[in-house]
Amino acid sequence: MIISYQNAEIFVSALSYTLGSVKRSLEELHSENLLVGAVETLRQVGYRCSHGLEVDETLLDLAAGSAAQALRQSQVKPQTLFFQHGILDSMVVPWDSREPDAATRNGYFAPSLMNAIDLGDVPYFTSFASGCAGFTFLLAAACALLVCSPEADPALCVMGDSKPPEAKFDLFRERILGSDHSSAFVLNHEPIGFQVLGINCYSTPRDTVSFLEVVKRTVEMTKRLAASVGVDLSRPDLLIHYPNVFPDTWAMVTRSLRLSPSQQVLIDLPERAHCGASDAVISLSRAHRGEEGRFHVVITYGAGLHLAISILKEKQRSSEAI
Amino acid sequence: MIISYQNAEIFVSALSYTLGSVKRSLEELHSENLLVGAVETLRQVGYRCSHGLEVDETLLDLAAGSAAQALRQSQVKPQTLFFQHGILDSMVVPWDSREPDAATRNGYFAPSLMNAIDLGDVPYFTSFASGCAGFTFLLAAACALLVCSPEADPALCVMGDSKPPEAKFDLFRERILGSDHSSAFVLNHEPIGFQVLGINCYSTPRDTVSFLEVVKRTVEMTKRLAASVGVDLSRPDLLIHYPNVFPDTWAMVTRSLRLSPSQQVLIDLPERAHCGASDAVISLSRAHRGEEGRFHVVITYGAGLHLAISILKEKQRSSEAI
Known part of the structure; x- marks a missing residue:
């Protein structure tokens, strides 16, 4: 499904992220019994380390860090909030589910974060179940609201996931090593950072999709989206961003x-592993060079299963330059 | 935050719902240890019974029922799906979180439902954390996507929550009795059912809001929304829908x-209790009388905390009449 935002003039800026404070090597992960698969398998993919939460650290701490950083950079007062999580445990803060009167009152993550960074009464939307494609699904939903309501502008978007206590840091079948992460960005009509041109979303209820199908579908969806928003994929300055998997x-x-391989952005895989939906935010934040008009194709893929692609256009000014 | 959809010509139709099959009286709930509060307290509010899942029944069964019914009524092939849940446990189907390689692969609800009703590869969005105000938040998000993409039309929207095993059917502090429920509806550009004119959303990270503030804020938000979408609140045929609480x-x-009290729609409270976000769907489905141009104000309030109001305009045709 293609969603076009090119006439809406919506911009992504103040891209921020925070990773879990404990960096462990593959050997350390293995010795602490934090891997399902073998060290060697993950090393062959290119992974070296992953970031996990410190004992006293919570996902809320990471998210509060990213959100506060995005607000400092952008200096805006958000009028709407958008949240995204891919893992069930990340949707709530600890609450006593055994206390009968509290069992259905989940400790929603969003209001906890709002209190943590002193944000008052702002309408918030939370998106789930788009896994590591969450950046694109969040972007689609938030941009759509901004198109429909001038009162939604500016919007603060926050994503984050940390592994549940019983889980390991890797996925055996997919040979993926993950990190605990959070990221945030601002969406508004000020022409800084990146302009959102369009999005192409695909979901399937199937359990697995072959790598060959992923390749074919990504290529087709990228071409169709580029054609739809009028972007020439043969421009030599175009960049394509991938998550830190496969x-x-x-x-x-x-x-x-x-x-060309030089147009491919797939960074820090050895040191940072896969930071879920935040991979896209990290990648975009690092790629901004103030080159007005440079196009960025951002590929996201995640549990669900979802394949979701966005095309953004770089602006000369970034939020840090304000 | 006001979002106006009056120029978008988006319609809600095929409003369907399914409740848990076991209907228990207050006395039965009490004797089965399914209440936190006293029978008499709930009786004073007006509650008599609640619907719960049968032993072999799941929330997925309820949702598959509502979704299939909405699709039968509307005879459309959905191009997008929107899901909403307010309770954490409702977001996923049972999966083995102790199996290390599966721990972060949540059994997302949406693809399970898609498989259950034989819906193939359709992009889906899941909304969480808007509690029993979920109808309005889902409507806001889905309508916005429909405004931005012709490819999202028609959309199937599904909501549903069932109490977690350890929870009771009532909330002590708020004196609310709940039922296990699911509901579904179709959104598209065909002028049947109800036209969505606009939405006014409010969220706060506060733990509690006084009833007096709820009244004041609901009145103010309704007036502002009505003024914004050009609806005269003094029209004697206007109806106002409330959830089955307070x-x-x-x-x-x-x-x-x-x-006047006769303009107030708050139905089946004794027999059906509070059906979370589905209250609004049930209420609208029952109020449709084919009176072209009649206005419906739909009030929703939920954990989060959220207060969210929509105004819809009745169309002569309903989906059943197709």
């Missing part, structure tokens, strides 16, 4: 789209 | 808005 699969996408 | 509070809202 590097070989994405290399095939890059080749199929006739892009 | 009947005395809503009676004060009705009076403050100078509406």
Whole structure:
């Protein structure tokens, strides 16, 4: 499904992120019994380390860090909040589910964060179940609200997931190593950061999709989206961003789209592993060079299963420059 | 935050719902240890019975029932799906969170439902944390996507919550008795059912809000929304829909808005109790009489905390009449 925002003039800025404070090597992860798969398998993919929460650290701490950073950078007062989580445990803060009168009163994450960073009465929306494609699904929903209501502007968007206590840091079947992460950004009509041109979303209830299908579908969806928003994929300054998973699969996408390896942004995989939905935020925040008009194709893929692509246009000014 | 959809020509139709199959009286709930509060307290509010899941029944069964019914009524092939849940446990279907490789792969509810009713690859969005105000938040998000993408039309919207095993059917502090419920409806550009004119959303991270503030804020938000979408609140055929909670509070809202008690829709409270976000769907489905141009103000209030109001305009045709 293609959603076009090019006439809406909506911009992503103040891209911020916070990772869990404890950085562990593959060997440390293994020795602390935090892996399902083998060290060697993950090393072959390219992973070296992952970030996890410190004993006294919570996902709320990470999210409060990213959100506060985004607000400092942008200096805006948000009028709407958008949250996204891919893991069930991340949706709430600890609450006593055994206390009968409290059992259905989940400690929603959003109001806890609002209290943590002293944000008052602001309408908030929370998106779930788009897994590591969450950036694109959040962006789609938030941009749509901004199109429909001038009162939603500016919006603060916050994402974050940390592994549940019983889980490991890797996924065996997919050979993915993850990190605990949170990220935030601001959406508004001020022409800084990146303009959102359009989004192409695909979901399937199937359990698995072959890598070959992922490649084929990513290529087709990117081409269709680019055509729809009038972006020429052969421009040599165009960049394509991938999440820190399946590097070989994405290399095939890059080749199929006739892009050069130097146009591919898949950064810090060894040191940072896969930061879920925040990968896209981290990647975009690092790629901004103030090159007015440079196009960025952002590929996201996640549990659900979802494949979701956005195309953004770089603006000369970034939020840090304000 | 006001969101106006009056120029978008988006319609809600095929309003469907399914409740848990086991209907228990207050005395039965009490004797089965399913209440926190006293029978007499709930009776004073007006409650008599509540609906719960049968032993072999799941929330997925209820949701599959409502979704299939909405699709039968509307005869459309949905191009997008929107889900909403207010309770954490409702977001996923049972999955083995102790199995290390599966721990972060939540069994998302949406794809399970898609498989249950044989819906294939359709982009889906899931909304959480708007509690029993979920109808309005879902409506806001789904309508916005429909405004931004012709490819999102028609959309199937599904909501549902059932109490977690350890929870009771009532909330002590708020004197609310709940039922296990699911509901569904279709959103598209075909002028049947109700046209969505506009929405006014409010959220606060506060723990509690006084009833007096709820009354004052509901009146103010309704007046502002009505003015914004050009609806005259003094029209004698206008109806105002309330959730099946706090009947005395809503009676004060009705009076403050100078509406007559006969314009108030708060139905089946004794027999059906509070069906969370589905209350609004049930209420609207029952109020449709094919009176072209009649206005409906729908009040929703929920954990979060959220107060969210929509104004819809009745169309002569309903989906059943197709």
